[in-house]
Amino acid sequence: MASEEELFANIDALLEEEPQLPPPAERARLREAAGITQARLAAALKTTTQSVKNYENGRSEPKSPRLEAYQRLLKGWAARYPAHGAAVAAAPAPDAASQPVPETFTSPPVPEAPEAETAAPVEPPAAQAAPERPATRRPATSRRPAARKAAKPATDPRFPHGPLAVLDGDGSAYGVDGIVLDCPATTVPELVDWTLKESGLGAAKLHRNGKDSDPLIVLTEAAAVKLGLPERLEGHEQRRSLRLPEDHPVVKQVTKAKWKLTQRGFGPWARIYRPAQAGQRQCVQLAVLSWDALDSRSWPGVAEMEPADVARVLGIYAQRVITPRGSTAVSGLELMTALRPPTRAVQDKETGNWVSGHNPGSLGTEPMHPAPPEATQEHPVVVNSSWTGGFLDEEAYQWVRSVDLLSDEECLLPYAVGLDLNTAFLAAAARLTVGLSAPDHFHHPTFNPKIPGSWLVDLSHVELDPRLPSPFTPTGERPTGPAWYQTHTVAYAQELGYNVAPFEAYLRRETGAYLDPWHDRLKTAYVDTLADLGVTKDLTDQEFLAAMERHKDVDTALAAVLAAIKATVKGGIGKLRERPQGRHYKDGERWPALERPTWRPDIRAAVISKARVNMHRKLANMARMTGLYPLAVLSDCVVYPSPGASPLDFLPYAASGKPQPGGFRLGPTPGLAKLEGVQEMSWAVDLMEKGFNPARHIKGGDAVMDEGE
Incomplete structure (x- = not known):
């Protein structure tokens, strides 16, 4: 029984x-x-x-x-x-x-931009037919609080299923808004054909002169193995430079099917395309999760998520920023080009035909030689000219006040409180005038703060309070003689009331606010994502601090999107001066990044110079309003001695309760501050005596890490 x-x-x-x-x-x-x-x-x-x-x-x-x-x-x-x-x-x-539900397969207006290294010159596609393969199921996702819904753009009929999908080993392709498509492909060429002909994936251009975004297929480990790819990429090079060998069976399959790979080959981020024919673009982006396509520093925890949640994270990022094209740094750079396309259609005066012409305000289609002081030591311009005139040193702060300059009153305060400025580089990019044309060389020019460029000037005579870092050097040390500075740095010396008399300058005649649309889109993405996590502009300072304390626990997927947006800002600015990679490089050789019009170290210097000057201006205003001086600064983080464990205990407020203008202010928008961490004052002093920077470690507490990391 x-x-x-x-x-x-x-x-x-x-x-x-x-x-x-x-x-x-x-x-x-x-x-x-x-x-x-x-x-x-x-x-x-x-x-x-x-x-x-x-x-x-x-x-x-x-x-x-x-x-x-x-x-x-x-x-x-x-x-x-x-x-x-x-x-x-x-x-x-x-x-x-x-009951009918609103159409949720929204294809956000995400542009197609040129490959970060070398991509095929191809044109936008014609409208795709409706996909023939069925959407078969919506996955169950983790429970999460209801988030504020931003208005979605109208669905592009060519891309009914959104910009991307995450393919699992069972043939389920998880897309945005919960849709799952049946993908029958068993080889990479079949996957490319299905993506272009049946999936309905892709995204519309961001700018009317731009290009549509190619569809992105993210492969889980199981999907990669099913398609004949190895679980991991092995080798001695940096992982981001690893790729399949040319004789790998999958690469041979791609070649046999008459598809091409870009010069990056088949790596963690692979682009598979055919040259454009009759103006029709055929290109698919692949990202392999088990090959570290999603760096955990930029996409915390995303690679370990279920496919549906990976699709949600990347889908929100694609809607608010851009369909990922590689690392967040690559995506940040590609967003610049997508929002400022290098060309537009113009009518030839002689023939009346429409041809491709320069788009005003963009960086154009050809790479530009930097001025020698704007280049790096290994750059051909420097090596071939035997330049010995010095270089711009416009970098973010890494400064610690000497313990000899600490007062007894400061040492007796109980706490060290760290403030972090929200996306400080993004805030600096707002309304920033940069050079668009090649540099011209001038001797003994009259300084003009409205002209972007590099100036050789002696600022060693500027006398400032030693309890503050010098605004002219990233170390915070006073200059010892003539040096090259970006326009914003020299203009700040003039703002402080000092005479400046440049010896030389490399200046650009054509200028514009190239980064403005980039700033606007990323600012909106950052603010909207924080708002979805419960951190809104209408909160009081007390409520803001409380909301920031718990925002990462509200929704792990949205928290990952926020981290990716911040990494996009820093990485995109960094890519403007990408250095050569690989142990086989020799000084004086050109490297792939130099072939991009967006290799512009002068624009990077302008952003960092403005961000550092903004930081110093706030430090000086804080000293004037409160009598407090920082213990240390690291990029966008500053540590203050405090009588209490909260920024509210030392930030300046008016009698009305409103924050005093000019100093640090709490809030969720770029350029405003949030709490980075709190430690005992004795902890900070101990680190300073050992030569460490408290701003580097205040978030994590116990830290005796190498300052050079």
């Missing part, structure tokens, strides 16, 4: 069996009897019209949880419209399961 445990196990097994649907013809009869179109049913099930057609002709079956929803709907219809029952005079209102 069976035991109770065995009986229950048998019952559980029956309950777990997939629900049975009526025959395909009956499904179609019930839908027609209810007066519901296939398109309306597809919207309710969050799938495609083609999928509903497939359900009703027997070509495919829905999967869980769409299967259960479809079965519930059919059961409801069967009760109302029996096969041999009387006809109903007026169709009743459909039940909740059959």
